[in-house]
Amino acid sequence: MQIGGRLAARLIAAERSIFVAGSYHRFGGVLSRLGSHSSQGRQPFHTARLQSLRKAVSVDALRQVTGSIKSAYQPASSRNLTVELVDGQRYEFPLVWLRDNCQCPDCFHPGSYSRVINWERFDPEAAVIRECAVSDDGNLVDITWHDGHRSQFNASWMSKRNFTQQNTEQYLEEWYRPKPRLWKRSEFGEVLKSFEFDDVIGRDEALQAWIEALIRYGVVMIRNAPLTEQECRKLANRVGFIRKTHYGEEFVVTNKENTTNVAYLSTPLQMHTDLPYYDYKPGCNLLHCLVQSASTGGQNLIADAFWVADHMRREHPEDFRLLSETLVNWTDVGVDEGGEFHSIYRAPVICLDREGKLERINHSVPQRDSFFNVPLDRVEPWYRAMARFVRLLHQEAVEFKTMPGDILTFSNIRMVHGRTGYTDTEGNMRHIVGAYLDWDEIYSRLRVLKGKKME
């Protein structure tokens, strides 16, 4: 009975909700533009501004899209609302999503940009429209739900959230995570961007450009930083804050006696990613060169392991499968300023996300455990695949030497890095200060910067 009742109500709603805006203006197409690079894009990240906008009022903002909605209706047998624009564009919005995202003060708190609707009582089946109209000269969809609750959605808000594939891709690229551009050794010259330290510290545009290059290419050089041990921290603070590990916040790489980490030796440092034994592995390295060895050694090696992994996916799919499916034990045991530690994390060398995209690379010969908890017959094939991967990493590695004042910044989940050996005699020292940043903070800073620019 209940279902029958709801169905009937829906059908009535569908019939009633077909409402064509009586008049609309000639600004067809405005809405679809707003859906893309609008100056209104994601203003809500600035809540103070949003509040003042709300007070000062939406009316002015809405005028910009006057008349963009032609009609809004629920087709019979559909659980979506169809919104038709004057330019002919048509979007569908699930009713349950509309109800969940009601923007009224009982359901949404603009000050915190947060949904506050009571979900303990939320019933997906109850998202049934009693009445639907297009109002405010085609700028608002005005819904009265079957329980009398009223929701209004403005044209621009809806358009930005439309469920089309194109809009989804655009949103993910612009506001979630821009796609990386993978590169091989021969492309390094055009890929490596450099920025002046003072510029990145002093100007938001430079900060944003550095972050964008870091996301795109995975490695960026920052030049002319002052020669003190504080500069990595200053740079990290520009983005967010330093990611602490069991080696502390900043770490100093020189030739240390009785070290617990091979990075502190002057012998060659095989290509690796840092800290693979962390589940939440630090995302980005900042390596500040204060003193560089005058010897011919001490060259930085860096390769785009995403490019190599992608190449293996295409050319050596079986090896790729082994490296992306076999769990390897990564470990680090020792003592440093945070006291004793014993870390273990199991993950493949090539980690893929749920969509099969490259997510993270783990590779560190010293920190790959001798405990290898896999079936016996997996061992040898894995070693062969790994040997090919490392060979390719070395083939694709670029070699260069940082100079005092350089801060080499690179993704620790994408790049592998290393160093050729150097002769560490008196007057031929090397002094590097390093720190980490997490990608969550980097992406967050980028979104804040983009939002500010749009104001």
Ligand SMILES: [Fe+2]
């Ligand atoms: Fe390292």
Ligand SMILES: [Zn+2]
């Ligand atoms: Zn509401």
